[in-house]
Amino acid sequence: MTEKRWISETLFDDLGFRIAYEADRVLYEMQTGHQHLVLFENRRFGKILMLDGATQVTTADEFIYHEMMTHVPILAHGKAEDILIVGGGDCGIAEEALKHRAVGHVTQVEIDASVVEFSREHFPEFTGPVLADPRFDLVIDDGIRFVKETDRRFDVIIVDSTDPQGPGAVLFSDDFYAGCRRCMKAGGVMVTQNGVPFFQPGELADSVAKFRRLWAEGTCYVAAIPTYIGGHMAMGWATDNSALRQTAPETLAHRYDAAGRFPTRYWTPEVHRAAFALPRFIADIVAKP
Numbered sequence: 001m002t003e004k005r006w007i008s009e010t011l012f013d014d015l016g017f018r019i020a021y022e023a024d025r026v027l028y029e030m031q032t033g034h035q036h037l038v039l040f041e042n043r044r045f046g047k048i049l050m051l052d053g054a055t056q057v058t059t060a061d062e063f064i065y066h067e068m069m070t071h072v073p074i075l076a077h078g079k080a081e082d083i084l085i086v087g088g089g090d091c092g093i094a095e096e097a098l099k100h101r102a103v104g105h106v107t108q109v110e111i112d113a114s115v116v117e118f119s120r121e122h123f124p125e126f127t128g129p130v131l132a133d134p135r136f137d138l139v140i141d142d143g144i145r146f147v148k149e150t151d152r153r154f155d156v157i158i159v160d161s162t163d164p165q166g167p168g169a170v171l172f173s174d175d176f177y178a179g180c181r182r183c184m185k186a187g188g189v190m191v192t193q194n195g196v197p198f199f200q201p202g203e204l205a206d207s208v209a210k211f212r213r214l215w216a217e218g219t220c221y222v223a224a225i226p227t228y229i230g231g232h233m234a235m236g237w238a239t240d241n242s243a244l245r246q247t248a249p250e251t252l253a254h255r256y257d258a259a260g261r262f263p264t265r266y267w268t269p270e271v272h273r274a275a276f277a278l279p280r281f282i283a284d285i286v287a288k289p
């Protein structure tokens with residue numbers, strides 16, 4: 001009987017702890033040109049993708065992150081047609097964005113073609129509908145270069161990045177956010193994967209301070225995602241239109257109906273609105289410096 005392999009998330013090594021998953025089956029493991037990639041099966045969480053020791057997506061709870069990173073900005077905006085996804089390798093965000101009838105174009109800028117390639121085989125539930133959709137456009141590039149050079153303009157920018165390590169580090173820089181500001185249409189909004197405030201308060205405070213140097217409003221909203229351990233996960237929020245964050249549930253419900261009322265398992269109009277009600281310790285992290 002071969003010894004079962006345990007695979008640990010090493011993202012919080014500097015804090016002195018790890019979470020480990022028993023790997024019932026390792027499906028794929030490689031060092032790409034950018035990062036270490038391992039995909040394995042765990043009997044409770046299904047398929048788990050880790051990049052450089054950080055959990056990216058699991059089939060058991062991906063719906064929470066993907067729904068909240070996508071439907072919140074698109075339905076708050078109300079008239080979003082052009083969506084930019086930076087990162088997003090597994091295509092889970094793109095799959096949610098393309099459910100919206102009024103979305104005309106989704107551009108995904110992913111630095112590592114290997115992630116998309118292997119997601120084609122291992123996450124067909126995301127990549128299948130996405131790669132077949134004529135509204136979807138995949139660009140293999142560094143997100144920071146793209147936002148600084150593109151002549152395209154976007155209503156919603158979703159930064160579905162890894163953590164600020166390796167190739168993902170630049171996606172937390174002033175330079176990158178200035179590029180996002182540059183290619184955002186008037187009235188647009190940017191949301192970012194901004195970690196778990198209980199363990200990564202500095203990352204969130206740093207991003208929000210940078211947002212406020214470029215937009216009228218910088219804050220975050222939260223969701224509870226089991227495999228992003230540490231309680232609430234923060235999603236950064238940057239826009240010049242502070243009314244977007246206060247969109248009433250009734251308005252969101254109406255927009256959701258118009259978008260096609262596709263099934264969701266976490267997002268509701270009420271959960272959307274409540275996500276901006278920050279626990280005191282998180283509100284303190286993002287309070288004006």
Ligand code: SAM
Pocket residue numbers: 051055056057065086087088089090109110111112115141142143144160161162163166167168169170171193
């Ligand atoms: N949902 C995950 C999370 O919350 O951590 C992130 C999903 S996705 C796998 C993250 C993607 O960002 C990866 O595919 C990675 O290759 C990509 N990425 C990292 N740095 C990048 C950069 N500078 N430009 C574009 N994509 C980048």
